[in-house]
Amino acid sequence: MNEHSQPAISATGATAPGRAGPKAERLVIEGLRLAFGANEVLKGVDLVIEPGEFFAFLGPSGSGKSTLLRAIAGFGPKPSGRILIGEEEITDEPPWKRNVGMVFQSYALWPHMTVWKNVAFGLEERGMRRSEIAPRVRRALELVGLAEFADRRPSQLSGGQQQRVALARTLVVEPRVLLLDEPLSNLDANLRVQVRRELKQLQRQLGITTIFVTHDQEEANTTSDRMAVLNDGLIQQVGAPVELYDRPANLFVATFLGSANLIEGEVLADGGRRLFSGRGGFRFPVAAAEPEGRAHALFRPQIVHLGGNPAGGDSNEFFTFSGRVVRAEFLGMLVRYGVEVAGIELLVDEPHEPDRPVLPEGAEVTGRILTRQIRILRG
Numbered sequence: 001m002n003e004h005s006q007p008a009i010s011a012t013g014a015t016a017p018g019r020a021g022p023k024a025e026r027l028v029i030e031g032l033r034l035a036f037g038a039n040e041v042l043k044g045v046d047l048v049i050e051p052g053e054f055f056a057f058l059g060p061s062g063s064g065k066s067t068l069l070r071a072i073a074g075f076g077p078k079p080s081g082r083i084l085i086g087e088e089e090i091t092d093e094p095p096w097k098r099n100v101g102m103v104f105q106s107y108a109l110w111p112h113m114t115v116w117k118n119v120a121f122g123l124e125e126r127g128m129r130r131s132e133i134a135p136r137v138r139r140a141l142e143l144v145g146l147a148e149f150a151d152r153r154p155s156q157l158s159g160g161q162q163q164r165v166a167l168a169r170t171l172v173v174e175p176r177v178l179l180l181d182e183p184l185s186n187l188d189a190n191l192r193v194q195v196r197r198e199l200k201q202l203q204r205q206l207g208i209t210t211i212f213v214t215h216d217q218e219e220a221n222t223t224s225d226r227m228a229v230l231n232d233g234l235i236q237q238v239g240a241p242v243e244l245y246d247r248p249a250n251l252f253v254a255t256f257l258g259s260a261n262l263i264e265g266e267v268l269a270d271g272g273r274r275l276f277s278g279r280g281g282f283r284f285p286v287a288a289a290e291p292e293g294r295a296h297a298l299f300r301p302q303i304v305h306l307g308g309n310p311a312g313g314d315s316n317e318f319f320t321f322s323g324r325v326v327r328a329e330f331l332g333m334l335v336r337y338g339v340e341v342a343g344i345e346l347l348v349d350e351p352h353e354p355d356r357p358v359l360p361e362g363a364e365v366t367g368r369i370l371t372r373q374i375r376i377l378r379g
């Protein structure tokens with residue numbers, strides 16, 4: 001809120017990677033519900049985002065990502081529940097009093113203004129003196145690497161450069177929290193990768209609490225410290241990208257975060273042990289702590305290995321199978337096979353190496369899965 005305090009944006013005041021900046025704030029969301037008319041779109045969201053975190057909202061189209069982000073910024077219908085930045089409750093504050101910076105997907109730069117003017121505009125609107133505005137605009141443009149583009153108009157910039165102007169324009173007002181709604185979606189694939197790296201680096205440097213909305217799993221994985229997976233107005237799981245991928249809490253998260261083999265079955269008691277018994281003869285021991293009852297076994301395509309015979313190995317250690325290749329897709333770094341095993345088509349990813357032939361359709365194969373890498377999911 002205080003326009004005249006020390007600037008948070010300072011290339012020299014950079015903090016170590018992953019460290020919160022000097023003014024980084026915690027964002028707390030409690031029991032947030034929001035409806036458009038009769039249509040409830042957020043159904044009780046609870047979330048704590050730590051100071052300086054780079055946090056992603058990931059979920060399918062229509063899951064409520066933008067609605068949640070906009071509610072934090074103060075746009076859209078009034079929600080119930082609470083939103084706090086630091087100790088301050090902002091639930092009922094109008095957007096301009098929250099001092100959160102939001103970059104919209106469309107950038108919405110002023111086409112008739114120069115880059116400099118676009119960035120300065122928000123400060124001019126706040127009635128800041130020209131002598132104060134100039135150094136802040138210069139610093140913001142330096143941060144995003146556009147100092148020498150100050151006199152150009154948006155139409156004379158590439159998509160990635162325009163995106164950086166939008167970012168500079170948001171950063172220049174020194175927001176307490178930075179909200180980015182699919183900021184890279186207008187960029188082509190190569191530029192997306194480059195700009196997301198730059199964005200991550202800048203966020204590290206500033207240490208500003210940041211939320212990044214995307215429906216692109218790779219983007220969320222590569223940028224965020226932690227992420228929340230949303231579906232149908234509810235958070236399904238929160239955690240570091242690796243945790244969510246390896247230990248999804250439910251079937252939705254498991255399948256949303258990449259390819260998965262899921263076998264229906266049940267966990268059974270077998271003496272003092274527990275067994276998973278599923279379709280297609282998938283039967284293997286599981287942790288003794290697994291409760292009995294209906295369940296799914298989850299394993300990613302890359303933990304299934306074709307060929308080789310684990311003869312002599314502990315049969316509890318591996319689940320082995322024989323099957324037939326029904327599909328082979330050469331993807332460069334790997335070959336993705338469909339292998340039919342007792343009526344079930346397994347996805348199998350095999351790393352590709354030079355001179356390693358791609359197995360043809362119809363090939364008979366054996367394979368194995370390290371059973372301790374298989375996860376049991378309820379439902």
Ligand SMILES: Nc1ncnc2c1ncn2[C@@H]1O[C@H](COP(=O)(O)OP(=O)(O)OP(=O)(O)O)[C@@H](O)[C@H]1O
Pocket residue numbers: 036039041059060061062063064065066067068215
């Ligand atoms: N202004 C509005 N009026 C009525 N319904 C809306 C409005 N904005 C969003 N919705 C509805 O709220 C739900 C969530 O929309 P939201 O824009 O938050 O989804 P999203 O997760 O951001 O999706 P996407 O990935 O497509 O951007 C959708 O069902 C959408 O139709």
Ligand SMILES: [Mg+2]
Pocket residue numbers: 065066067
């Ligand atoms: Mg959206």
